[in-house]
Amino acid sequence: MIIIMKPNASQEAVQKVTHMIESRGLQAHLSKGSQVTIVGVVGDKTKLADSNIEISEGVDKVVAVTESYKLVNKKFHPEDSVVLVGNTHIGPGIMTVMAGPCAVESREQLMETAYAVKKAGASFLRGGAYKPRTSPYSFQGLEEEGLKYMKEAREATGLHIICEVTSAHAIEAASKYVDMLQIGARNMQNFELLKEAGKTGIPVLLKRGLCATIDEWLNAAEYIISEGNPNIVLCERGIRTYETSTRNTLDISAVPVIRQKSHLPVIVDPSHATGVRAYVEPLAKAAIAAGADGLMIEVHPCPKQALSDGPQSLTFGDFEALMKNLKPYCDLAGRSC
Numbered sequence: 001m002i003i004i005m006k007p008n009a010s011q012e013a014v015q016k017v018t019h020m021i022e023s024r025g026l027q028a029h030l031s032k033g034s035q036v037t038i039v040g041v042v043g044d045k046t047k048l049a050d051s052n053i054e055i056s057e058g059v060d061k062v063v064a065v066t067e068s069y070k071l072v073n074k075k076f077h078p079e080d081s082v083v084l085v086g087n088t089h090i091g092p093g094i095m096t097v098m099a100g101p102c103a104v105e106s107r108e109q110l111m112e113t114a115y116a117v118k119k120a121g122a123s124f125l126r127g128g129a130y131k132p133r134t135s136p137y138s139f140q141g142l143e144e145e146g147l148k149y150m151k152e153a154r155e156a157t158g159l160h161i162i163c164e165v166t167s168a169h170a171i172e173a174a175s176k177y178v179d180m181l182q183i184g185a186r187n188m189q190n191f192e193l194l195k196e197a198g199k200t201g202i203p204v205l206l207k208r209g210l211c212a213t214i215d216e217w218l219n220a221a222e223y224i225i226s227e228g229n230p231n232i233v234l235c236e237r238g239i240r241t242y243e244t245s246t247r248n249t250l251d252i253s254a255v256p257v258i259r260q261k262s263h264l265p266v267i268v269d270p271s272h273a274t275g276v277r278a279y280v281e282p283l284a285k286a287a288i289a290a291g292a293d294g295l296m297i298e299v300h301p302c303p304k305q306a307l308s309d310g311p312q313s314l315t316f317g318d319f320e321a322l323m324k325n326l327k328p329y330c331d332l333a334g335r336s337c
Helices: 011-022 107-120 144-157 168-174 191-200 214-226 254-261 270-274 277-290 316-332
Strands: 002-005 027-032 037-042 059-063 083-085 088-090 096-100 124-126 160-164 180-183 204-207 232-236 266-268 294-298
Touching: 002 011, 011 027, 011 037, 088 096, 096 107, 107 124, 107 144, 107 316, 124 144, 144 160, 144 168, 168 191, 180 191, 191 204, 191 214, 204 214, 214 232, 214 254, 232 254, 254 266, 254 277, 266 277, 270 277, 270 294, 277 294, 277 316, 294 316
Parallel strands: 096 124, 096 294, 124 160, 160 180, 180 204, 204 232, 232 266, 266 294
Antiparallel strands: 002 037, 002 059, 027 037, 083 088
């Protein structure tokens, strides 16, 4: 349920409505826009059945929210959210680019990549220190050693750093080093992990699960925000379909759908969506045209020698050319990049 206040509603009227909600054991969430204030109600709405809240001073109307996700719902928060990471904003008017290797393999590899993606225009360095791999015999990541390399790269370049976490232990370690936590596709519905990420207050990038519907994805985000962490960015990274020409199928329609359903920023990862470096640029352009707030691109000094996802990784030269080629698309979309 949301309660829409009249444009001229006083602060006292808003406080009275909020008090009425909370006095009955429910949660009230305020969203103050430039024109109107919305009070979101979370909990058992039957407790308000005899309250006559719809005729309270300053109330314009009461609207039912049928979706199971509330706090990430655009009905609760009509204005698009902006997630602040350090001095970087992720949201409307900006094209945020996160770039780097799938896995942190060594200090030299990471530092070399950090300088290259910084020079080309990225604002985030991505790198995996904890790698959930299909095979237990594949490279699993350097863990905290890799996190230390990422912190060093941030200090050297000024890039913000983002790393995937796979467990509560990984969150505890990563929280000491990174600017943003990533919940990967395989853990999108690891609800205990989502709760732990929510408790940190650190910005979270939540990737869509391989077979998840958009509503399931938004409900996963609800777990994070319900723990008190509103700093969530969604990432469409392709879903599992019957098509075999690409690693996954990029659901480009997810971008405008999310824009309609949620106030959270949404970015696109064309690298994991395709698994083929030749397809990264055209899908990055499509993502910008569809309204994405950012891109996540895999970049490696020598993709042929990469320990993880080499076929989809761009070389430094490829990434520099990509960033130049994306500039006209960002301009058309009204985004700085």
